[in-house]
Amino acid sequence: MSQMQNVEKQLREMILGLEIGPGERLTERWIESRFGASRTPVRAALLRLETDGLVCRDGRGWTVSPINLAEIEQIAVYREAVEVAAIKLTCALEDRSAVDVVEAMLDSCDAGTPREEWHRVGMDFHIELARLSGNEFLFRAVRDAMTRLSRARWLEVRDEAALGRAWAEHRAILAAVRAGDADEAAHRLSAHIIGSRDRLVTSLHNDRRGLRARGFAVVAA
Amino acid sequence: MSQMQNVEKQLREMILGLEIGPGERLTERWIESRFGASRTPVRAALLRLETDGLVCRDGRGWTVSPINLAEIEQIAVYREAVEVAAIKLTCALEDRSAVDVVEAMLDSCDAGTPREEWHRVGMDFHIELARLSGNEFLFRAVRDAMTRLSRARWLEVRDEAALGRAWAEHRAILAAVRAGDADEAAHRLSAHIIGSRDRLVTSLHNDRRGLRARGFAVVAA
DNA sequence: GATACCAACTTGGTATCCCAAAATGGTATC
DNA sequence: GATACCATTTTGGGATACCAAGTTGGTATC
Secondary structure: OOHHHHHHHHHHHHHHOOOOOOOOEEOHHHHHHHHOOOHHHHHHHHHHHHHOOOEEEEOOEEEEOOEEHHHHHHHHHHHHHHHHHHHHHHHOOOOOOOHHHHHHHHHOOOOOOOHHHHHHHHHHHHHHHHHOOOOHHHHHHHHHHHHHHHHHHHHOOOOHHHHHHHHHHHHHHHHHHHHOOHHHHHHHHHHHHHHHHHHHHHHHHHHHHHHHHOOOOEEOO | OOHHHHHHHHHHHHHHOOOOOOOOEEOHHHHHHHHOOOHHHHHHHHHHHHHOOOEEEEOOEEEEOOEEHHHHHHHHHHHHHHHHHHHHHHHOOOOOOOHHHHHHHHHOOOOOOOHHHHHHHHHHHHHHHHHOOOOHHHHHHHHHHHHHHHHHHHHOOOOHHHHHHHHHHHHHHHHHHHOOOHHHHHHHHHHHHHHHHHHHHHHHHHHHHHHHHOOOOEEOO
């Protein structure tokens, strides 16, 4: 694996894992020494992460992108459009047996599953569901949206009941897809996404002081 | 303007203007000497253009992305989803007077307008229309889709009647938006996009031998 | 004439060096 | 004590040198 991929992967994990907080300044030299690579691959990695929205320019320098509530709301609208389009395509397929693979992902989480895993599977559900459509651009759009939402979703305060509800919604969506009921699937998916958005924005809004106290930059809507 | 932006801009224009043909190999050293910049900004520019889908990796090297008919079909589905979502948002706005600005773009083209201008305005119409939604991600998605379609649309064989029909469809879409009729606007926009896709794919499919003879790589659907 | 093999060149990946601009910190002045 | 100013350091942008891997072209052998 090239140095550029190496730096990009590790830096991405540190940012998504909140090891580097939203709003923190980054210097190319710090990354260079941190990962033992020279500035050329570091700069390439930063350019990649910039297009993913994980880092952004701050004047001349680099900053880990802050949590932006307005952006989160807009992304929800965006992903609703593309996920609904994707699920309609999937419902129109003759062979929809691939939903079983997605259902198995949901099954892999139970009471003993660590929170990180619930978080990861909760995003991969949407990503893999979009992949089933066979449309590369809808798939990429969902993956990109989930990446941008990842940190915010991790910071969301969710009790077990909320997780259970989300999983039930996921299963209902899959059931509709399996039945080939595009309208039902689209409606449930749409409601799920908008509901998730509202809970997410509300949670972050209520917690914004605590988040800022932890050093996380949170931009209001 | 930085060297990186300079190289990116010029290289983008050369690719979109088909001065460098789809499928052509690129070397960092050629770009370096062509634009008088060193490899550092050249590499940064290539990474940018790669995320825009204008260049792609070919093993170890770089290639101007070929025209890909399957990709064009998928992008049409993608842009239909996002453009329809955007126009519905716009129709729901109280103040939709900004459509006048978009309408003025259409008015700027007449019989004496060069073909490049029709081409540019034909894309900007969709981009600016999406911008009116106020959703940054829907807007970016449309802009990105149009960038990826730009070369194919330029190669499309379109007579004056077809252009006139497209403009009429554009105006009908704007009229529906101005009236706040979301369903009508969405329906007309959707039909316009799918119709455009069909004509585009058909045209390129029929012309693929001629295009290949001009040295343009065309990947079949 | 076909093919196996080797040297020279090309090319992307990386490290490193230089530079200008911006940030920083200390000092002198009021 | 506050502030204006200047020297120093830091930082990103760019240029260049080096390397390894891959390609190419030619040659010698069969």
